[in-house]
Amino acid sequence: MYQYDTLDREFLADRAAEFREQVDRRLKGEITEDQFKPLRLMNGLYLQLHAYMLRVAIPYGSLNGVQLRKLAEIGRKYDKGYGHFTTRTNLQFHWIKLKDAPAILDELASVDLHAIQTSGNCIRNVTSDPYAGATAEEIDDPRVWSEAIRQWSMLHPEFSFLPRKFKFAVTASPKDRTAARVHDIGLVVRRARDGTLGFEVIVGGGMGRTPHVGPTIREFLPANRLFSYLEAILRVYNRHGRRDNKYKARIKILVSALGTEEFARQVEAEWEKIGADGDVPDTEIARIRGAFAPKAFDTLVNRSEAFEEAKSADPAFARFARNNLKPHKRPGYTIVEISLKGIGDTPGDATSEQMEAIAELGELYGQDDIRVTHEQNLVLPHVKLDDAPKVFAALQAAGLSTPNINLISDIIACPGLDYCALANARAINVAQDIATRFADQERAELIGELKIKISGCINACGHHHVGHVGILGVDKKGEEFYQLTLGGSGAEDAAVGKILGPALPAGKVTDAMDALVDVYLRERQDGERFLDTYRRTGDAPFKEAVYADAR
Amino acid sequence: MPTLVKLTDGAFSLIDDPFTAVPDDEDLPQGDVIISLTRFQAEGDRLLSEGRAVGVRVEAAEEVEALAYDLPRLALVALAFPKFTDGRAYSSASILRQRLGFKGQLRAVGDVVVEQGGHMIRCGFDAFEPADGSQPAQWAHVANRHRHVYQRAADARAPAYVERGEA
Numbered sequence: 001m002y003q004y005d006t007l008d009r010e011f012l013a014d015r016a017a018e019f020r021e022q023v024d025r026r027l028k029g030e031i032t033e034d035q036f037k038p039l040r041l042m043n044g045l046y047l048q049l050h051a052y053m054l055r056v057a058i059p060y061g062s063l064n065g066v067q068l069r070k071l072a073e074i075g076r077k078y079d080k081g082y083g084h085f086t087t088r089t090n091l092q093f094h095w096i097k098l099k100d101a102p103a104i105l106d107e108l109a110s111v112d113l114h115a116i117q118t119s120g121n122c123i124r125n126v127t128s129d130p131y132a133g134a135t136a137e138e139i140d141d142p143r144v145w146s147e148a149i150r151q152w153s154m155l156h157p158e159f160s161f162l163p164r165k166f167k168f169a170v171t172a173s174p175k176d177r178t179a180a181r182v183h184d185i186g187l188v189v190r191r192a193r194d195g196t197l198g199f200e201v202i203v204g205g206g207m208g209r210t211p212h213v214g215p216t217i218r219e220f221l222p223a224n225r226l227f228s229y230l231e232a233i234l235r236v237y238n239r240h241g242r243r244d245n246k247y248k249a250r251i252k253i254l255v256s257a258l259g260t261e262e263f264a265r266q267v268e269a270e271w272e273k274i275g276a277d278g279d280v281p282d283t284e285i286a287r288i289r290g291a292f293a294p295k296a297f298d299t300l301v302n303r304s305e306a307f308e309e310a311k312s313a314d315p316a317f318a319r320f321a322r323n324n325l326k327p328h329k330r331p332g333y334t335i336v337e338i339s340l341k342g343i344g345d346t347p348g349d350a351t352s353e354q355m356e357a358i359a360e361l362g363e364l365y366g367q368d369d370i371r372v373t374h375e376q377n378l379v380l381p382h383v384k385l386d387d388a389p390k391v392f393a394a395l396q397a398a399g400l401s402t403p404n405i406n407l408i409s410d411i412i413a414c415p416g417l418d419y420c421a422l423a424n425a426r427a428i429n430v431a432q433d434i435a436t437r438f439a440d441q442e443r444a445e446l447i448g449e450l451k452i453k454i455s456g457c458i459n460a461c462g463h464h465h466v467g468h469v470g471i472l473g474v475d476k477k478g479e480e481f482y483q484l485t486l487g488g489s490g491a492e493d494a495a496v497g498k499i500l501g502p503a504l505p506a507g508k509v510t511d512a513m514d515a516l517v518d519v520y521l522r523e524r525q526d527g528e529r530f531l532d533t534y535r536r537t538g539d540a541p542f543k544e545a546v547y548a549d550a551r
Numbered sequence: 552m553p554t555l556v557k558l559t560d561g562a563f564s565l566i567d568d569p570f571t572a573v574p575d576d577e578d579l580p581q582g583d584v585i586i587s588l589t590r591f592q593a594e595g596d597r598l599l600s601e602g603r604a605v606g607v608r609v610e611a612a613e614e615v616e617a618l619a620y621d622l623p624r625l626a627l628v629a630l631a632f633p634k635f636t637d638g639r640a641y642s643s644a645s646i647l648r649q650r651l652g653f654k655g656q657l658r659a660v661g662d663v664v665v666e667q668g669g670h671m672i673r674c675g676f677d678a679f680e681p682a683d684g685s686q687p688a689q690w691a692h693v694a695n696r697h698r699h700v701y702q703r704a705a706d707a708r709a710p711a712y713v714e715r716g717e718a
Contacts (some may be wrong), residue, residue: 007699007711014697022666035683038636039666121636151701151711158645158704161638238642239614273650277703284712371691 001064001369002147002291004112011154012109015116019043020102027099041062042122044115045101049421055118056108059148060128060170061089061372063375067358068370070111072355077187078104083355085340085348087412087463088125089166089372090118094419111272116154119164121249123153123234127169127178130371133294134381135330137173140189140197144289145226146170148280152227159234163241164249166234179490180373181205181213184251185233193251197223202259203233203263204255207460212252213497224285227270228278232271236263277337295367297382300332304385310392317392319441320403325388328381334382336366336391337373339402339410341441345412346428348376357398365391375412375451377405408450408517411461416456416473417480423456425480425506430454433510438517448519450530453488466490468531470497471509480506486516486542487534500539501547515545555658556679556690558672563687563694568680570606570627572660585629588613591621597680599624608660611639622647627656627678635662635682641674648675648705668693675705 002013019039026036040046044055056071063071071091078100079093086092096104108114113182116354117124128146132138149168153159159166169178172189180186186202198220205214221229240258244247255263311318328418338358341347350358352392358378362370365387366380373379383391395401397512404410412432414420416427438444453467457474464470470485481503488497504512517530524533534542552564555568557662572585579586585606586599598605606627609615618628628647630640636652640659646654658678659671665685679690 005715007714011699011701011711014699018696048574121638155669155697156702157670157700158641159638160670161636161641161667235642235645239639243637243639267561277649281712281716282715287712287715 002143002288005401006291009109009112011473012014012112012114012292015043015155016102016105016109016270019105021231023098023102034117038120040101041119042116043101044118045096045098046119047421048094050097050419051094052100052101053419054093054096054104054115054346055086056091056093056113056115057125058089058091058113058372059150059271060126060132060143061130061374062128063370063372064368065363065370067111067113068355068359068362070107070113072359073350073415074107076142076352080117081353082349082351084346084415085350085378087374087376087461088118089127089130089374090125092415093371094415119165120129120160121166122160122161123149123156123166123168125167126153127149127167127179127183127294127374129171129173130373130379131173131326131335131381133292133369134172134328134333134335136327137175137189138171138189141289141292142170142172142178142189143292144285145187145189145199145223146331147288147291148227148285149230152280154231161237162234163243164237164246164251166237166251174492175242176490176494177373179463179466179494181492181494182207182463182490183214185230186214187226189223192220199223199226201229201233203267204252204260205494206250206252207463207465208250209247209458209460210253211465213494213496214252215260217255217267224282225276225279227280228274228276229267229271231274231278232267235274235455236266236270240266255298295382296332297333298384298449300330300384300386302331304332304388307385307388310389314384314389316396316401316403319445320392320395320401321388323403323407323445324413325406332385334383334385336383336388337405338378338380338395338400338433339398339404340377341404341410341431341435342399342402343404343435344411344432345435347411347431349421350378352460354400355399357394357400360392361391375410376393377410396412403441404444406449406451407444408438408447408452408513409444411435411454412467414456414461415452416454416462420456420461421521422459423473424475425456425482427454427456427471427473430471430473430482430506430509434513437510437514447521448529450517450520452513463490464488465496466477466494467497468529468534469513472503474503476503482506482509484516484546486539487531489531493531498539500543504546512546516542516546519545556681556685556687558677558690558694563690565687568602572608572629574717583626585627588617592617592717595621595624604655604656609643611643614649615643618647619651622651622653622655625655626654627652627658629658629660630636630676631661632659632661635667637662641670644671644674644676645705665689665693669696673700673704673706673708 169183197391371379417423455462604626
């Protein structure tokens, strides 16, 4: 993992001191809420329905045990004993007092964490592959580039007041776990035929009111020219992106208004003028790369007797292993996904005790490396198969052993009307209802991969556009209704889902989900996921079933 | 005479502004003036030949590249922030300093707030018409608040990767 050096630490300390001063001025009444708002937003502090919310950045979703313990401690000391992991791999505390915010930032800084650029119209936290450094699929470690982007974007003087917020995803695997094609910029690491490292550059994906799957503006950008190219993209956007309407201000609108070719032409023209002055030297990239050098793996065989025995002895462990363990690049190791989607729980929430349990498991069995996924789960990327039964037992004890990764109850949901001032409808209870209906693990496994994503309003924080089934809360004359979209995907086969039909009243959503699943189980052919069946049959049979039931 | 916060050799001071900013629909007074880009393109040559100092105000939507060939003749360029949240002038400033080599005064006008002073200074601004009544001491404070920076910009500060290399 990247270790902060003195320079990184002094930077955070200066930033925390600056915010303390600003909060102080606000509490003394020297500045108004209107003047304070942009300052607090720069530090991830939002005013929500009931309290202040602090959004802590977890750069590219990577944490160590000390950091996770600190988050647990903050949750206990300043919040109600829990935190909420978000689809941007950040952690939100929803019950914060303004007077505590500076102390929290100091505490975060003490473990190299911060809340910088977790809100505002600037470059936000970078999403990366939670399996980075552990999967055999990747051709490079995407964290190297994510960390370099973190540094480059940190209080960038030219790009801190963009037309709208700006999000990066970086992946180096053919299987995309970052939703790269629905980010403002998606970078996919590629190798040219001669072995040179570079990026496919995708620009202008996004969700919100006008979802777009981002087009590729450059098939191969040499890796050493990344930062001048990013500067060119951001400069074209900063100068020409719309600022008259916040709903049309994201880069996706500029790219689609200009057309991909014209946008790419403008970027290339700007890039040529910037030249190599805009690049970060290879020596710095090498320094960062060194920080991600793998720790020593033991030489093990593929088969672990302890693991096989535990599977035979305990069907619950066998089920967990089938669903939550993923292949590791090294023999005898596995990637452990920890579901934060306990049946009936709030997706993405973890109590302070749970965070501490995971921190301890990471330290004992996982090379002190913990990841957050954009699907709101946690990952221990390097666990020995021999240790997996022990990890499972500890997770069980902490109420964290739900064996549902990528299954129907592994639902993404935004905080919705329970917390958020923008929401039209609740999202969490919809997720809880559906998860409870499909609590039978046997049936859930039979259904297989099915990604439900729920947003409480059109801003789409719950990524409903790219759910295999998306659920969007809408307000109809003060009543909560939900619109279903089918066929979306945020992965390498990215697509925006299609609205199935009229919105359903809250009480009908879970029944509709049942009907959709029944159609899938009836129609599916060998090996098809829900998404594959839907793409083959089209929406007719699904529509028929949902609206027949609704009548 | 309106006052101006001026950055000279790392020090901020309040100075009397010798320039008069003149809207397009007003007649030009004597002395040093700041005029719009449109007016400069129409009347600039004549005004400069009168031997007075001329500055040009560039709006956020206008492209500073239009001034490329005139920059050596200009005493100052004023870049407008229509709202403090409108960051286009940061790009304009960066281009003026880093690409077009402008050496004259680069002035921030419009909704100019001291909390953004750090960014403005890094992008090459050296004169400020604060909209929030802020004083030179506050500008000096924000300019020096961070010991380190991560990127190369129009100012002379060494980015983190250079500092690290020298350590």
